[in-house]
Amino acid sequence: MKISFKKTYKFAIKSALYISVFATGFGLLIVNSIFKPSFPSLLLFGFVFIFCVYAFSFIVLQYRVERFIYRRVKKIYDEVSLLESSSLINQPITTDMETLSREVKKFATDKKLEIEMLQIREEYRREFLGNVSHELKTPLFTVQGYLSTLIDGAMEDKNIRKKYLKRAEKGVERLIYIVEDLDMITKLEAGDLNLEYSEFDVVELIQNVFDLLEMKAEKRHIKLSFENANIQPNFVQGDKDRIQQVIENLIVNSIKYGKENGLTEVAVVNLTKKKILIRISDNGEGIEKQNIPRLFERFYRVDKSGSRTEGGSGLGLAIVKHIIEAHKEKIYVESEYGIGSEFSFTLEKASRKKIAKV
Template identity: 40%
Template sequence: MLSTKNLSPRQLAAYTAGILSIPIAIGIAVLTMNWKIGVVSLGVVFAGSYSLIIITLERFIYRKIKLIYKLIYQTKATKKEEVYFKYILPQKSIDEVREDVEEWGERRNREIESLRQNEAFRKEFLQNLSHEFKTPIFAIQSFVETLLDGAADDEKVRTKFLQNTSKNVDRLVNLVNDLDEISRLESGAQLLYKQNFIIQDLIRETYDSLSIKTQAKQIKTSIKKGCEAPVTVFADKEKIKQVLTNLVENACKYGKNGGTIVASVYKTDDSHVLIEIGDDGIGIEEEHLHRIFERFYRTDTARSRDKGGTGLGLAICKHIIEAHGQSIHVRSTPDVGTTIGFTLEAKREV
């Protein structure tokens, strides 16, 4: 027997009309003993049954299905969608409609799960933001109140407290600047001024600008052997310098005394260049790797805050690289070291 599982409404109507009309036509032909009358009866009964069934299906079933589709799209139907509802939708089988609804349901579940995750991240971000602001603000408040209570009369105490107040003000300024930077990058308001430049020269320039910090920990900086040959990239030079500065500063903060920071440059293909900054420091536990580019995320909160910084450096790096249409990644092993790499577009003829 013919399966009706995947029949469209019109096919189902024709199938049902055929089941009804054939026995009736045969009965009429037998009773009248006239096969011509039987054939005419077959046509009339089939046409009448088909019309009645299709009208019933379209008015009472597909009108409901049409409402379901409008609920799925959640918008006022365009002319194109109205054509779809009128001509294409009735051709679909009930199973196809069910599959569409199930697909919509799965999509909504993914959206809801994404919203839940975003809400959790939002709450965590606000908590971290509050903590990052409160720490320097309370410190400044404490220093000022102590000075007002009479400590200002002692020159040494006054100088020390004012210096500490200045450091905390600088921390607040850096925090606001970093937040503003991320906001502009996320909104797309931060324009990129791309140009061709040699990436090794920019790495050496970054090393030189941070030499005081690296020398204080006796950390040696270098470009990996075999990666010294000049490689030209096409990117915003100032933004990439900011990325390199953040990565080298991080490597210095969490690197061991007397350790090394090594930069590597590879041409992965004709269109892309991979740049990596590696250290032999404390490393990062595996469970933290997928979150280190989040704003304010710290693998060890107390130790990280002792190291200074706003907790936004890696988040800024991620946004800058993604603004270039490229990707950034991390590899790390505890007590072995960390390597953070990112891709850039290779030299472009301009």
């Protein structure tokens, strides 16, 4: 660490002033008592005396106190310098106690925040590894169980063999699904997944997703519809396939966690001249307030029972967030437990010239 010494003169100035005033007053009293000088001579003596005493006191105090404090304060800076990331070591060494106290307090606060952040990350890491283990373990054990049964003798029965092989295949498909989703998130985070931008009608895209998920919604008697029955085409620019994946994941979630005989509505709102807002809302079970900040974490599930009856990789919302952020857009969530949830995200409108061409 390069040492830069920041001096402070407050203490020496005040202390020298006190000493010189007291010494001058005492000196004038003695001189006046012994020598009985004239007033002008006494006044001249007082000015010369106070100046000499003040200058001497200031120099001695500044040097001695500065050296005394500096040696001790330097030890604090030297110990702190072991933490190379500290912003404190980049500051000049100061003997001003108020400044030093403020710097040390700020340093301690920053370190406390860093420690708390590391603890949160460590907790998240443990939880993440536990969730990954759970997600992979379930299909792996399923595949292992069916194959072990076949090896132990069930291979001879053609019906059982075909049935168990199909179930094992489903387990492998689920594993591939999870790994592909993880690979996509990793690429999105690293910026390795290239987005193929084009101009398309987002209303038409949403309708395609409705058609795709119609049977899934009918099983739970959930109606999929636009908020506005007379919605007009709305052209945007982005990666069409990825945006479809976002809309599909959000609608699938609304179906999974929606109430039977419920409703999922999608609205396309002109937010500004350059942006639109796509809003997907449902009247399902909703999300408790404390769970909302963590919704977009990998494998995070609101249901802590560990149930996987609804299927999915647990990566849907994490993928949604990364795809939207890769488009340099924002995603929002509002939810009230027992009433329903609303997910919304922005997209950039296609230019008017390009719309005209379309």
